[in-house]
Each structure stands twice: as C-alpha cells, then as structure tokens.
Amino acid sequence: MRRTIGEIAKFVTSKNAGPFLLTLDVVFPDEATYRRFKALGALDRATVARLYGIKEDDVLKIIEFDPAYAMKVTLRRPWSSGAVGEHDVYGAQQHVPLMQHTVPWQEA
Amino acid sequence: MPDQMTILAPEGMLGYGIPARSMEEGLKRQPDALAVDAGSTDPGPYYLGAGVPFTNRRAFTRDLATILEPANARRIPVLIGSAGGGGGRPHLEYTLEVYREICRERGYRFRTAVIGAEVDKAWLKRQIARGRVSALDIATELTEAEVDRSARIVAQMGVEPFLRALDLGAEVVIAGRACDAAVMAAPAMRAGFDRALAYHMGKILECGGAAAYPRHGSDSLLGVIERDAFIVEPPNPDKICTVASVAAHSLYERSDPYRLALPGGAVDLTHTRFEQHTPRAVRVGGTRWVPAPAYTLKLEGAARVGFRTLTLAGVRDPLLITQLDAYLDNVRTRVAETYPPDGYRLLFHVYGRDGVMGPLEPVREIRSHEIGLVIEVIADDPDSSAAILALARSAALHVTYPGRKAIAGNLAFPFSPSDLKAGDAYEFNVHHLVTVDDPLELFPIEMVEA
Numbered sequence: 001m002r003r004t005i006g007e008i009a010k011f012v013t014s015k016n017a018g019p020f021l022l023t024l025d026v027v028f029p030d031e032a033t034y035r036r037f038k039a040l041g042a043l044d045r046a047t048v049a050r051l052y053g054i055k056e057d058d059v060l061k062i063i064e065f066d067p068a069y070a071m072k073v074t075l076r077r078p079w080s081s082g083a084v085g086e087h088d089v090y091g092a093q094q095h096v097p098l099m100q101h102t103v104p105w106q107e108a
Numbered sequence: 109m110p111d112q113m114t115i116l117a118p119e120g121m122l123g124y125g126i127p128a129r130s131m132e133e134g135l136k137r138q139p140d141a142l143a144v145d146a147g148s149t150d151p152g153p154y155y156l157g158a159g160v161p162f163t164n165r166r167a168f169t170r171d172l173a174t175i176l177e178p179a180n181a182r183r184i185p186v187l188i189g190s191a192g193g194g195g196g197r198p199h200l201e202y203t204l205e206v207y208r209e210i211c212r213e214r215g216y217r218f219r220t221a222v223i224g225a226e227v228d229k230a231w232l233k234r235q236i237a238r239g240r241v242s243a244l245d246i247a248t249e250l251t252e253a254e255v256d257r258s259a260r261i262v263a264q265m266g267v268e269p270f271l272r273a274l275d276l277g278a279e280v281v282i283a284g285r286a287c288d289a290a291v292m293a294a295p296a297m298r299a300g301f302d303r304a305l306a307y308h309m310g311k312i313l314e315c316g317g318a319a320a321y322p323r324h325g326s327d328s329l330l331g332v333i334e335r336d337a338f339i340v341e342p343p344n345p346d347k348i349c350t351v352a353s354v355a356a357h358s359l360y361e362r363s364d365p366y367r368l369a370l371p372g373g374a375v376d377l378t379h380t381r382f383e384q385h386t387p388r389a390v391r392v393g394g395t396r397w398v399p400a401p402a403y404t405l406k407l408e409g410a411a412r413v414g415f416r417t418l419t420l421a422g423v424r425d426p427l428l429i430t431q432l433d434a435y436l437d438n439v440r441t442r443v444a445e446t447y448p449p450d451g452y453r454l455l456f457h458v459y460g461r462d463g464v465m466g467p468l469e470p471v472r473e474i475r476s477h478e479i480g481l482v483i484e485v486i487a488d489d490p491d492s493s494a495a496i497l498a499l500a501r502s503a504a505l506h507v508t509y510p511g512r513k514a515i516a517g518n519l520a521f522p523f524s525p526s527d528l529k530a531g532d533a534y535e536f537n538v539h540h541l542v543t544v545d546d547p548l549e550l551f552p553i554e555m556v557e558a
Contacts, residue, residue: 052468
C-alpha cells in the first residue's frame with residue numbers, strides 16, 4: 001500500500017532560506033511516525049531531484065532533525081528570489097511535488 | 109549578574125500587528141527589554157534596492173506607538189533591528205521619521221541610539237582586493253563591477269553594536285540591518301548570560317508568536333533566560349508553546365536546523381534539549397557556541413535591472429488553450445519585428461499551467477478550462493517598457509491561430525487601464541561574507557535626542 005508524504009506528515013512546507021536557497025520541511029505528527037518514515041530511506045537526493053526536475057547537485061542538503069520529528073530538504077533556487085522570471089518570491093508554494101510523492105506505507 | 113532576565117518580543121515583524129491582550133499580558137511579566145525585528149529579505153530585492161519599507165506606514169506607526177507607550181511609562185529599553193525592512197540608510201531615516209513623529213505627538217523623550225548598516229562601496233572593493241570577501245550559498249565571487257551595479261549594500265550586524273549602544277546609555281536603539289537574533293540577544297548578553305543561549309533565544313523570539321500554536325496571526329513571545337537554559341512562552345492565553353512548536357521553529361527559513369551561523373561563530377543545536385516546562389512554556393538548554401576562525405558579516409545587495417510593466421488577462425477558449433505555446437511564440441515574434449529582442453525581457457506567466465512553479469513544475473499539460481496570463485516587460489526605462497508591453501498586449505489580443513473562431517479577440521482583461529506600471533525591478537546581486545577585524549567597524553552609532 002502506498003501513501004503520499006502529505007497524508008503521513010503533519011506539515012509539508014516550502015520557503016526561502018535566504019534569497020538563493022529554497023528549503024522544504026516535512027514535520028511528522030509523532031516520534032513513531034517519524035522513525036518509520038526515516039527507516040524507509042525514501043527521501044534521497046536522487047528522488048528529490050527527480051520530483052523537481054533538477055540536477056542532483058542542486059539538492060544541497062537532506063537533514064533529519066530529531067527534536068522536531070522533521071526532515072529538511074534544501075535546494076538551490078533556479079534564480080535568486082524576485083529576479084527576472086520569478087514565480088514565487090517567498091518560495092511558499094513549491095512543496096506540492098514533495099507532498100504528493102508516494103511511499104510504501106502500511107497503516108500502524 | 110541577575111538570575112534571570114525577561115525579554116518580550118511584541119511581534120515577529122514591526123508593522124504586522126500586536127494583539128492588545130498579548131502586550132498587556134506580556135507587560136505583566138515585567139520584561140527587562142522590548143525587542144523587535146523589522147527586516148527580512150523575504151519580500152524580495154525591490155525594498156532593499158529602492159530604499160522603501162515593505163510594511164504599511166499606518167500599521168508600522170501603530171505598532172511602534174504600542175511599543176513606545178510602555179517603554180516611556182516604565183522606562184523599559186527598546187531595541188529595533190533591521191529598521192524599515194531593508195536596514196539601509198533610507199530605511200533608517202524612514203523609521204526615525206515615524207519614531208520622532210510619535211515622540212513629538214505624545215511628549216516622549218528617550219536617549220536614542222541610531223546604528224547605520226549601509227556598506228560603503230569603495231571600502232567593499234578594497235576588501236575584495238584583500239581577499240576578505242567570499243560567496244555564500246552561491247558560487248559567484250563578488251566583483252568590483254557587481255558592487256558598482258548594486259543600488260544598495262547592507263551588512264548584518266551582530267550583537268556588538270547593540271551592546272555598545274546600550275553602554276552609551278541608549279533607552280531606544282534603532283538599528284539598520286541586523287542579524288535577527290542579535291536584537292533580542294543583546295540585553296541578555298550584556299547582563300552576562302551565555303552567548304549561545306542568548307542567540308538561540310533571540311532566534312526563536314525574532315519571529316514573535318510564530319513558535320507558538322495555533323500558529324495564526326502576528327503575535328508576541330516572551331523569553332526568560334537563566335544561567336543554563338531559557339524558557340519561551342506566549343503571553344497570549346489562547347496559545348501555547350510545545351516542544352514540537354518550538355523545535356519545529358528551528359527549521360524555519362533555514363537550510364540547517366542544527367547550525368545557525370552568526371558573526372564570529374555559530375549556534376550549535378546538536379545537543380539542545382527541548383522540555384515542556386509548563387503546559388504553555390518550553391525550556392531549552394544544551395545549545396552550544398562554536399567560535400569561527402574569523403569574524404564575518406553577511407552582506408546583502410540589490411541591483412536595478414529595469415522598469416517593469418505588466419498586464420493581466422484570462423483565456424477561456426479551448427481552441428486557443430490547446431495551442432497556447434505556439435500562440436505565445438507568435439506574440440513574441442510579432443513584438444520582435446518592431447523591437448529587436450536584445451534590449452528588453454518579455455515574459456509570459458501562464459497560471460493554470462506553470463505560473464506558480466515555472467521550471468520546477470512536474471505537471472506540463474494544461475488541465476484547466478481557463479488560463480490566467482500575466483504579460484510582463486522589463487526594459488531600461490519606463491517609456492520603452494510601456495511601449496513594448498502595449499505592443500505585446502495588442503498582439504496577444506489580436507493574433508490569429510489555426511482554427512480560430514473568436515476573431516474579435518483572444519483575451520479577457522479584468523481591468524481598464526489594462527497596462528500597469530509596476531515600477532523599478534531589482535535583483536539580489538550581493539549575498540556574500542566579509543571578514544572584519546572590528547565588529548563595530550561597519551556600523552556607526554549616533555546618539556540622538558527624540
């Protein structure tokens with residue numbers, strides 16, 4: 001059975017981390033869910049690069065943050081925030097490909 | 109050194125609104141300082157480059173007056189960082205103008221320190237020549253030409269200029285561009301509390317009530333620092349801080365939740381413990397300071413790229429929607445026949461397809477029965493921008509396409525006039541670090557009467 005990350009997580013967000021980076025946060029509702037998700041190893045640079053159609057080198061960091069039961073993915077922005085051709089100055093609506101990504105998941 | 113110190117952050121951004129109840133409850137806790145962040149690069153490069161604030165003046169005035177009233181009545185020190193948003197010279201002047209207006213009307217008098225944060229271009233070029241400037245997040249080294257191209261460059265001050273201003277007897281500190289955390293950390297560090305804890309507490313307080321649930325609306329946050337920990341709590345009785353809400357805030361707008369880089373070092377959260385202190389408050393300890401080999405300041409600069417004109421229109425006809433790319437290419441070609449395409453940028457934002465995500469959008473086909481179209485032109489001067497946009501709009505309205513039935517026009521315009529002047533367009537072109545010997549070097553402090 002597969003579930004989307006959005007169905008499993010409590011929050012899935014995107015936002016600028018400074019004008020040149022975009023950071024995606026996946027926050028899980030509790031420690032058990034967080035640990036189960038981590039154990040899947042479902043979020044790696046290749047997967048994120050494929051979801052966003054970017055080079056793996058542009059997926060800069062994937063960090064597990066235990067205190068918040070969260071995973072953080074940081075991407076290089078295609079251009080700096082607000083530059084000519086911008087679509088999302090704050091970077092607040094770039095989370096959907098990650099939110100809709102499905103992973104193997106059995107209900108506990 | 110006192111056993112504890114209480115800092116009240118009335119809101120996460122000066123001008124976004126302070127709930128009266130939160131301020132009232134916060135003041136009952138006898139705060140030792142009121143500290144507020146007023147800046148961000150989030151709204152984009154325009155505000156820094158053009159030297160204008162991104163908050164509304166009426167809202168900004170109301171919030172500042174709400175903070176100055178108890179500051180005056182109870183003589184509580186006030187610290188404001190990144191004044192006016194961008195934290196450059198015009199942003200400081202704007203903040204001072206509003207500040208003086210409030211003080212004059214209400215008869216307030218404060219010993220006031222004003223701290224500049226704008227970087228002199230000649231000085232910065234000398235630092236480039238000395239190899240003291242390095243790139244941050246981006247691969248591009250800073251060049252003298254980029255410095256010249258910038259409309260304005262600011263540096264984010266650390267805690268030191270605030271400490272000096274307080275030492276000079278300031279009751280109100282109005283600072284240009286500053287590290288958010290430094291504004292709240294300064295009074296605690298001056299009283300002798302741990303640097304890492306003070307900065308970490310400052311980093312949570314700088315967003316105001318954002319670290320409390322439910323997370324809606326602009327709100328306040330209290331921080332109480334002790335020798336080996338600090339406690340955060342929302343004064344708003346309808347909100348609570350939980351371990352989850354405070355820990356999750358460490359993720360916000362940062363690329364690495366374990367490490368917060370600051371001038372002279374970094375706050376390291378590897379061994380940080382978050383504990384539920386009371387049902388509404390969270391206690392944080394174990395955060396460490398990791399000194400850096402050099403004292404570096406973050407530089408931010410924005411350059412003007414041209415003048416932006418745009419028009420908004422809708423497309424409903426399925427015959428056109430199915431061949432939208434060819435149609436837009438045709439419009440571009442028609443415009444290029446009159447205006448050779450090397451002197452301007454013509455952009456189409458297609459809402460209903462990839463208007464939100466652009467090249468990051470995985471869905472390439474159009475699934476909507478209608479399309480929102482923004483046609484944008486950036487050219488050197490306002491007249492050229494308007495002329496090119498006018499031609500693009502008229503071509504978009506009238507060009508034909510195979511199988512066209514609606515020969516009267518291709519677009520639905522919601523507004524008259526259809527063409528809007530958006531003003532000067534900027535881009536961030538400086539995002540670098542500069543090494544300095546003296547943390548105060550770039551930040552002149554002036555004591556003024558208000």
